[in-house]
Amino acid sequence: MSRIGKNPITIPSGVEVKMDGSIVTVKGPKGTLTQDIDSCVEVNIEGSTITFSRESEAPAHRAKHGLYRALINNMIIGASEGFKKELEVIGVGYRATATGQLLELALGYSHPIAFEIPQEIKVSAVTEKGKAPVVTLESFDKQLIGQVAAKIRSFRKPEPYKGKGIRFMGEVIRRKAGKSAGKK
Numbered sequence: 001m002s003r004i005g006k007n008p009i010t011i012p013s014g015v016e017v018k019m020d021g022s023i024v025t026v027k028g029p030k031g032t033l034t035q036d037i038d039s040c041v042e043v044n045i046e047g048s049t050i051t052f053s054r055e056s057e058a059p060a061h062r063a064k065h066g067l068y069r070a071l072i073n074n075m076i077i078g079a080s081e082g083f084k085k086e087l088e089v090i091g092v093g094y095r096a097t098a099t100g101q102l103l104e105l106a107l108g109y110s111h112p113i114a115f116e117i118p119q120e121i122k123v124s125a126v127t128e129k130g131k132a133p134v135v136t137l138e139s140f141d142k143q144l145i146g147q148v149a150a151k152i153r154s155f156r157k158p159e160p161y162k163g164k165g166i167r168f169m170g171e172v173i174r175r176k177a178g179k180s181a182g183k184k
Helices: 060-080 141-152
Strands: 016-020 021-026 033-034 041-046 050-053 083-090 095-099 100-108 113-116 121-124 133-139 165-168
Touching: 016 041, 021 060, 033 060, 041 060, 050 060, 050 133, 083 141, 095 133, 133 141, 141 165
Parallel strands: none
Antiparallel strands: 016 021, 021 033, 041 050, 083 133, 083 165, 095 100, 095 121, 100 113, 121 133
């Protein structure tokens, strides 16, 4: 039995959930999201709760039972509250500036990297004296914000010797010791 799939979802006030065939639409104050649901999972919307059931105990159906429940739950949270990801840019001379939907990163390469952020995501970059620049991404779409944050991180992944690079806020990097000073 899927523990996640069995849990019902309560719809908060201000969020509207519609089922049109196999497409679930969630509309809230932050935005509108849609998701196509596989026919093996049945969605029941009753009042302010949503329950999910599957047609059989096949492994594929069991996996999709929990998957679609989690996706719909993330859509409801995103439409009502939104999601936020923060990235730290750590390194001497590393900078991040955001103008509109354009994020410009100076990461020690011979050229700055200009990255166009999708319209659904609000981006801001804060640089405080003595601290690493912080890039903040806010959106109602959890999948999109995670994908964009991973793309930004891929421009300069944190390295294990000095810890330089772009990392998620709170991410712990395993550090390695350098080469020995010399042989005796």
